[in-house]
Amino acid sequence: MGVRGFAGPESGTWGTHVRAQSGPAACDKLVRMDSPRERRAAARTIRGVRARFQEPARRAALALLLALPAAAASAQGGLNPALPLTHLDHGPNSAWAEAQHYVVLVSLDGFRWDYARRDHATHLLALGRQGVWAPEGMLPSYPSVTFPNHLTMITGLYPEHHGIVANHFYDPARKAHFSMSDAQDVSDGSWYAGVPIWSLAESRGMRTACLLWPGAEAEIAGERPTWYAHFDEKTETSGQGEQARIDDAAALLRLPAEERPHFIAIYYSEPDREGHEHGPDAPETRAAELKMDALVGKLKAALDATGLPIDLVVVSDHGTVRPEGGWITLDQFADLKGFETEGALLYAESEDDRARVYEELKRATSQFMVYRLRNVPAELHYNANPRAGDPVIVATGPYAVRAHAPADGDSKPPAGMHGFDPRVVPEMKASFFAAGPDIVAGKTVAPFENVNLYPWMAHMLGLTPPKNDGSLNILSGTLRDGGRDDGLDAGR
Numbered sequence: 001m002g003v004r005g006f007a008g009p010e011s012g013t014w015g016t017h018v019r020a021q022s023g024p025a026a027c028d029k030l031v032r033m034d035s036p037r038e039r040r041a042a043a044r045t046i047r048g049v050r051a052r053f054q055e056p057a058r059r060a061a062l063a064l065l066l067a068l069p070a071a072a073a074s075a076q077g078g079l080n081p082a083l084p085l086t087h088l089d090h091g092p093n094s095a096w097a098e099a100q101h102y103v104v105l106v107s108l109d110g111f112r113w114d115y116a117r118r119d120h121a122t123h124l125l126a127l128g129r130q131g132v133w134a135p136e137g138m139l140p141s142y143p144s145v146t147f148p149n150h151l152t153m154i155t156g157l158y159p160e161h162h163g164i165v166a167n168h169f170y171d172p173a174r175k176a177h178f179s180m181s182d183a184q185d186v187s188d189g190s191w192y193a194g195v196p197i198w199s200l201a202e203s204r205g206m207r208t209a210c211l212l213w214p215g216a217e218a219e220i221a222g223e224r225p226t227w228y229a230h231f232d233e234k235t236e237t238s239g240q241g242e243q244a245r246i247d248d249a250a251a252l253l254r255l256p257a258e259e260r261p262h263f264i265a266i267y268y269s270e271p272d273r274e275g276h277e278h279g280p281d282a283p284e285t286r287a288a289e290l291k292m293d294a295l296v297g298k299l300k301a302a303l304d305a306t307g308l309p310i311d312l313v314v315v316s317d318h319g320t321v322r323p324e325g326g327w328i329t330l331d332q333f334a335d336l337k338g339f340e341t342e343g344a345l346l347y348a349e350s351e352d353d354r355a356r357v358y359e360e361l362k363r364a365t366s367q368f369m370v371y372r373l374r375n376v377p378a379e380l381h382y383n384a385n386p387r388a389g390d391p392v393i394v395a396t397g398p399y400a401v402r403a404h405a406p407a408d409g410d411s412k413p414p415a416g417m418h419g420f421d422p423r424v425v426p427e428m429k430a431s432f433f434a435a436g437p438d439i440v441a442g443k444t445v446a447p448f449e450n451v452n453l454y455p456w457m458a459h460m461l462g463l464t465p466p467k468n469d470g471s472l473n474i475l476s477g478t479l480r481d482g483g484r485d486d487g488l489d490a491g492r
């Protein structure tokens with residue numbers, strides 16, 4: 001959809017999600033990221049993949065980087081050339097890793113928690129019946145937008161801890177903006193903190209693949225997936241590109257045991273795109289949901305055909321709601337001169353400005369709350385990272401908030417939006433379905449925070465996760481072994 005019109009929607013890389021309307025935050029990990037060692041790592045990373053290949057220490061590890069042409073693809077056992085993959089030679093799976101199960105994680109962007117039942121998404125519902133699902137939804141982390149939540153699901157950290165506090169934000173220490181639409185930003189590992197599950201696995205000798213996933217193009221925690229795809233909007237949204245993710249997952253799982261990835265992440269941008277353009281109740285959005293459901297059905301059949309012990313986990317990052325009213329523009333209530341802004345995020349150089357704008361916005365409207373960063377309510381986990389700005393705006397309902405109107409003409413908010421607190425706007429809740437050899441059959445789970453996916457998936461892979469914001473206890477009842485710790489990490 002054409003999204004340049006308003007102060008928030010995202011276009012280009014990673015699609016058309018609306019920018020955080022109501023204020024994302026930042027992290028104590030920032031301190032670590034600004035250490036001299038992290039700075040050096042950042043300097044190395046920011047030059048991109050090519051420069052890294054020229055480092056002697058790295059060269060030996062990276063035998064191959066290629067966009068596989070058709071001939072090579074068939075030689076690789078059915079990789080679909082519609083989705084070019086980068087392959088890094090990380091060596092074979094360790095003997096320990098070879099003995100572990102497989103996890104395939106699929107995210108359907110913006111697939112609201114109630115869509116599957118509402119629109120009879122038969123494949124998703126069947127997956128839930130075969131294993132587990134969350135009929136009342138899964139709670140996204142705040143803000144309920146795409147990049148922060150995809151990073152949360154694969155690191156177990158709230159956005160303020162993994163550092164991607166919004167799809168677009170400013171880092172006051174670094175004096176730089178991050179945008180998920182900027183190919184260089186998303187592939188620059190110095191923006192990210194935490195240990196993605198693929199980095200955890202790779203560090204333990206277990207191979208992984210990311211068939212599009214936010215953050216997968218960056219080196220994070222010193223590792224990259226063995227296989228990953230570069231995000232390109234045309235490819236991502238094309239029918240061939242959609243099919244290619246399924247073909248590639250199946251092909252990678254047909255590789256010899258020593259080469260097979262044990263963790264595969266797959267991202268689809270629907271039904272979020274249609275949801276933004278037409279709203280959550282529109283026929284176009286429903287059609288996109290069912291198209292995604294059909295792809296899940298195809299994927300499940302392809303995974304079953306491998307005969308491997310694969311746990312299939314299908315989630316979404318957030319839901320969608322039709323916003324009420326028009327844009328609420330912060331500069332109509334407060335003088336934001338001298339502020340850096342991103343969406344509704346506010347960054348001032350001086351404490352005087354922060355205090356003044358806080359006072360001015362406090363009296364503005366009942367449609368949002370304004371907090372000094374340190375006072376953002378604890379349940380939002382959004383009060384510790386300067387990347388969230390200060391003061392912080394939190395909408396009190398489905399209201400579209402922005403700092404400024406765009407220079408190139410105003411427009412109405414899109415028909416569907418997200419970014420809101422799921423405890424206040426339940427339409428923000430996400431989907432969760434999973435089945436496989438490690439998962440009990442026919443169980444439902446109450447709404448749970450998506451930080452808990454990380455220790456749960458790590459357990460299914462036999463990995464001991466680093467300290468994170470999730471807990472295995474939350475989902476241990478869905479595991480056939482009850483989440484017992486024995487036998488983990490023999491591969492270390």
Ligand SMILES: [Zn+2]
Pocket residue numbers: 016017018110146272276418
């Ligand atoms: Zn979106």
Ligand SMILES: [Zn+2]
Pocket residue numbers: 017109110145146147272317318
């Ligand atoms: Zn999203």
